[in-house]
Amino acid sequence: MKDVMTNSPFGPEDMARRRKRAIATAVILAVLAVLFFVTTIVRLGGSVAMRSM
Amino acid sequence: MSDINAHITEAQAADTGGQGTVKDYFALLKPRVMSLVIFTAFVGIIAAPGTLHPWLAFVALLAIAVGAGAAGALNMWYDADIDAVMKRTAKRPVPAGSITPSEALGFGMVLAAGSVLVLGLLVNVLAGALLAFTIFFYIVVYTMWLKRLTPQNIVIGGAAGAFPPMVGWVAVTGSIDLGSIALFLIIFTWTPPHFWALALWKKINADYSNAGVPMLPVVAGPDETRRQILLYTLLLVPVTLLPALTGTVGWLYLVANIGLGVMFIWHAWRVYRIREGQEAEIACKKLFGFSTMWLFILFALILVERALGLPLFAPVV
Numbered sequence: 613m614k615d616v617m618t619n620s621p622f623g624p625e626d627m628a629r630r631r632k633r634a635i636a637t638a639v640i641l642a643v644l645a646v647l648f649f650v651t652t653i654v655r656l657g658g659s660v661a662m663r664s665m
Numbered sequence: 666m667s668d669i670n671a672h673i674t675e676a677q678a679a680d681t682g683g684q685g686t687v688k689d690y691f692a693l694l695k696p697r698v699m700s701l702v703i704f705t706a707f708v709g710i711i712a713a714p715g716t717l718h719p720w721l722a723f724v725a726l727l728a729i730a731v732g733a734g735a736a737g738a739l740n741m742w743y744d745a746d747i748d749a750v751m752k753r754t755a756k757r758p759v760p761a762g763s764i765t766p767s768e769a770l771g772f773g774m775v776l777a778a779g780s781v782l783v784l785g786l787l788v789n790v791l792a793g794a795l796l797a798f799t800i801f802f803y804i805v806v807y808t809m810w811l812k813r814l815t816p817q818n819i820v821i822g823g824a825a826g827a828f829p830p831m832v833g834w835v836a837v838t839g840s841i842d843l844g845s846i847a848l849f850l851i852i853f854t855w856t857p858p859h860f861w862a863l864a865l866w867k868k869i870n871a872d873y874s875n876a877g878v879p880m881l882p883v884v885a886g887p888d889e890t891r892r893q894i895l896l897y898t899l900l901l902v903p904v905t906l907l908p909a910l911t912g913t914v915g916w917l918y919l920v921a922n923i924g925l926g927v928m929f930i931w932h933a934w935r936v937y938r939i940r941e942g943q944e945a946e947i948a949c950k951k952l953f954g955f956s957t958m959w960l961f962i963l964f965a966l967i968l969v970e971r972a973l974g975l976p977l978f979a980p981v982v
Contacts, residue, residue: 622683629686636687644783647724651787654720 685764692758693741693769694734694776701960702733702829708964709833709848711971712913717837721788725836728784729829731776732796736803736825738773742766743808751872784836792836799828816881819864823856824849830964843982847907854901855960858894858933862953865890865936867946891937894952898933902926905963912980918966919978929959 622630706729710722717725741748741759749760758764764772777800785793807822827849834845863869864880865887873880882890905922908914932952939945970977 626683630683632687633685633690636690644779647727647783648787650720651724654718655787 682765682768684762685758685768689758689763690772693738693764693772695737695740696734698737698826699730699733702826703730704961705848705852705964706730706829706833708967709830709845710837712830712844712848712908712967713834713837714842714844715837717788722836725784725788725792725833728780728788728793729796729832729836732780732784732800733829735773735776735780736800738769738776739800739804740808742769742773743804744812745769747813747876747878750876753869753872784832788836789839791839791841792832795828795832795835795841799825799832802828813878816879816884818879819860819881820857823853823860826856827852842911843980844908844911844913847911847913850904850907851901851963852960854897854904855956857897858901858929859953859956859960861890861894862936862949862956865949866953888940891940895933895937898930902930908967909978910981912978914967915970915975915977917970917973917975918963921966922963925959925962929956932956 703726706726710717710725741757744754745757745759745766748754748757754760759766759769777797781793781797781800783793784796803822803825807818807825811818811822830848830852831841831845834848835841838845861881864873864882870880870882870887874883881893885893905926906919909919932948932955935948936945936952939948969975
């Protein structure tokens with residue numbers, strides 16, 4: 613792995629920035645998943661649990 | 666294991682982008698503008714007749730905020746050349762070189778599409794469509810077309826900043842009602858005196874002049890700008906009474922609004938009368954500061970009336 617980093621034109625600072633951007637993107641995706649899930653539950657309403665199977 | 670970037674030189678790596686921090690990307694969203702958009706959209710949601718589940722209201726606000734941020738990022742992508750010339754904007758991420766124009770474009774487009782889809786799918790389609798139109802209006806009509814073409818840029822382009830309360834309103838009702846148009850008209854009429862007060866500052870005026878942006882003080886001169894500020898202020902005060910006719914507000918808003926309107930006219934009158942020296946500059950700065958606070962208080966009054974459960978006027982129109 614060290615060898616790969618030595619050959620890369622991206623320095624440690626670039627990699628640190630990239631890592632932070634990747635984390636931010638992951639957080640945004642997770643928030644979106646929660647957003648869609650909770651909204652689905654809210655839109656369905658409480659009575660969905662009482663439906664006849 | 667091989668490195669897929671090994672063939673790229675350091676210079677190429679910098680050109681490729683990837684230099685921006687999370688903070689740079691956040692700056693692309695124009696957070697200060699975004700905070701005003703969130704506030705006015707929130708007032709639109711609260712003022713609208715009907716109810717919206719609090720979670721859906723939160724989703725709507727989030728989508729409107731991200732849509733506003735997307736518009737900011739796309740504006741910075743397109744205006745990077747003039748931002749680089751103006752001192753006030755030279756440190757923005759694109760002219761500063763921390764984010765490439767194509768990164769700003771991609772970021773803005775993804776956020777624009779995402780915010781419109783979220784609002785349209787999770788809240789209602791009309792609100793999503795109106796948000797899409799708002800972003801289109803700000804980028805294509807204002808930024809790309811009018812800003813560099815005419816001193817009326819801010820008058821027509823100001824509509825983009827006036828849409829958020831209407832989008833919030835539509836998120837609740839699913840329709841564009843007169844009450845939402847009244848809120849739209851307030852911000853639409855408020856924008857020219859607010860923005861021209863800023864454009865009259867010597868530093869800002871010099872910035873626009875150097876960048877070749879035909880703002881009113883650059884093209885028509887400070888005297889004509891002062892006259893226009895006064896005229897728009899005189900038009901703005903009666904426009905702020907429209908929510909009373911649509912049954913959106915009550916006595917508290919009406920009474921406070923008359924006092925606020927008189928103060929606004931007084932500030933605009935001072936800008937009109939005092940034309941030379943440091944005092945003229947101070948009068949412009951005071952009008953700019955007051956107009957920002959004025960809009961905040963005016964919209965906050967609507968929230969206060971709802972929070973206290975005060976009675977509203979019966980709609981006349």
